[in-house]
Amino acid sequence: MPKFIDRALQNEFVSGGIIVTASSLVVNFFNYLFQSIIARTLGPQGLGEIAALFSYAIVFAVPLGVISTLVIQKIGASEEKGIEIARGIEHYFILKVKKMAPFFIALFFLTPFISRITNLSPITSYFFIPFLFLTFVSLFYSSLLQGLRFFWAFSIFAVIAGGIKLLGAISTFFKVPSPLGFTISIVLFSLLSGFILSYKYIHNHFLKNKIISQLYDKNISSILSSKVFIITLLSIGAITALNNLDVILVKKMLDAHSAGLYASWSLLAKIILYLSTPLISVSFVYFTGNSHKKSQQKVMIYFLVGMIAIFSGLYLFYFYYGEIFLHLIFGQRFNSIISSVPLAALFGAFYSIIFFINNFFLAKKSLFALLLPFCLPFFLLIFTLGAKSLTNAFQIDVWVSGIIAFLYLGSYAFYIRRSA
Numbered sequence: 001m002p003k004f005i006d007r008a009l010q011n012e013f014v015s016g017g018i019i020v021t022a023s024s025l026v027v028n029f030f031n032y033l034f035q036s037i038i039a040r041t042l043g044p045q046g047l048g049e050i051a052a053l054f055s056y057a058i059v060f061a062v063p064l065g066v067i068s069t070l071v072i073q074k075i076g077a078s079e080e081k082g083i084e085i086a087r088g089i090e091h092y093f094i095l096k097v098k099k100m101a102p103f104f105i106a107l108f109f110l111t112p113f114i115s116r117i118t119n120l121s122p123i124t125s126y127f128f129i130p131f132l133f134l135t136f137v138s139l140f141y142s143s144l145l146q147g148l149r150f151f152w153a154f155s156i157f158a159v160i161a162g163g164i165k166l167l168g169a170i171s172t173f174f175k176v177p178s179p180l181g182f183t184i185s186i187v188l189f190s191l192l193s194g195f196i197l198s199y200k201y202i203h204n205h206f207l208k209n210k211i212i213s214q215l216y217d218k219n220i221s222s223i224l225s226s227k228v229f230i231i232t233l234l235s236i237g238a239i240t241a242l243n244n245l246d247v248i249l250v251k252k253m254l255d256a257h258s259a260g261l262y263a264s265w266s267l268l269a270k271i272i273l274y275l276s277t278p279l280i281s282v283s284f285v286y287f288t289g290n291s292h293k294k295s296q297q298k299v300m301i302y303f304l305v306g307m308i309a310i311f312s313g314l315y316l317f318y319f320y321y322g323e324i325f326l327h328l329i330f331g332q333r334f335n336s337i338i339s340s341v342p343l344a345a346l347f348g349a350f351y352s353i354i355f356f357i358n359n360f361f362l363a364k365k366s367l368f369a370l371l372l373p374f375c376l377p378f379f380l381l382i383f384t385l386g387a388k389s390l391t392n393a394f395q396i397d398v399w400v401s402g403i404i405a406f407l408y409l410g411s412y413a414f415y416i417r418r419s420a
Helices: 002-012 012-060 062-075 083-111 110-117 120-147 153-172 177-210 217-225 227-251 256-286 293-329 334-365 367-386 390-419
Strands: none
Touching: 002 062, 012 062, 012 120, 012 153, 012 177, 012 227, 012 256, 012 293, 012 334, 062 120, 062 227, 083 110, 083 120, 083 177, 110 120, 110 227, 110 334, 120 153, 120 177, 153 177, 227 256, 227 334, 227 367, 227 390, 256 334, 256 390, 334 367, 334 390, 367 390
């Protein structure tokens, strides 16, 4: 093995990045296999229920995800005291969860009304609050694992949880009582398993290093009120909303069958995003540095040109082989969206460009990262008023995301010219 490769692999961030990227690809494959099986066994209605439930959980978990990331980045910068700081963060988190416990309990008693508000089926509605809560806690402890650089543990636990989740979809091949409810139960168990494994692993290190509870209330509060946190929260929240609120709105506005068809189309659009996410994550770390600005600009251009080339190839693939691919992934019950499959490639391309350039602005702590939060209300308004059918929903997705993507490209050009 060449020496420079050997030295690179000895760097914990390089080796950790490889491990996390590999596990992410495995987990994403499990997720797509999960969705594919659900589509074939439970049909559009079942897929629509599952997709909407996941979208709700992702949207509601955004604040905690941003908080976890920033707190660990800012307070856990010290390698020597990282595990002590993590213990303090956990203690702070537990105190907040205890204060929020009555809120979650009250929400659980409102379960009968959730179905009316969300248009989810009654059985899915009963899993709604536990699903949100377990998503919260599992996300927090996964963030701690990454912050403490336990990349192997994070990756292994993610694959285990993803495998358990996949078993939920596989169970629908067999005669189980209430296939949808049984599947969601297994998914809940996968979240619980990921949480328990992460919790035990982290606490074993606390005991090993004799770490006691410490409070960092002032430091955490200062971070939560900082300009960087607010920009990051709004920006990541908008990116997540653009990727999930459309699924939620279609579930609310259209019938269950149409919601499932839309969810399948949305998944086809996100294939390119799942493939490019590891590279986008790596680019975020690279663009965070202030040195080598000229080389950063070249890398940015190479990324954009490469992404556009891949998007063009995917569009042609969907145009000529979309029907075959749709049948392979979801089955023939989704035939009614065959003509709209190429549009999914365009939506996925525009979203990926927005995601990539927005990450660049976040890395540079630029106010241009607030471009999507500014545009999002207009998108939601147009979507709510205009998405009266699936065709309208697809067209609105493509046109509005395309306009926002070009706004981001223009903003990037202006940013480079101004900083030259």
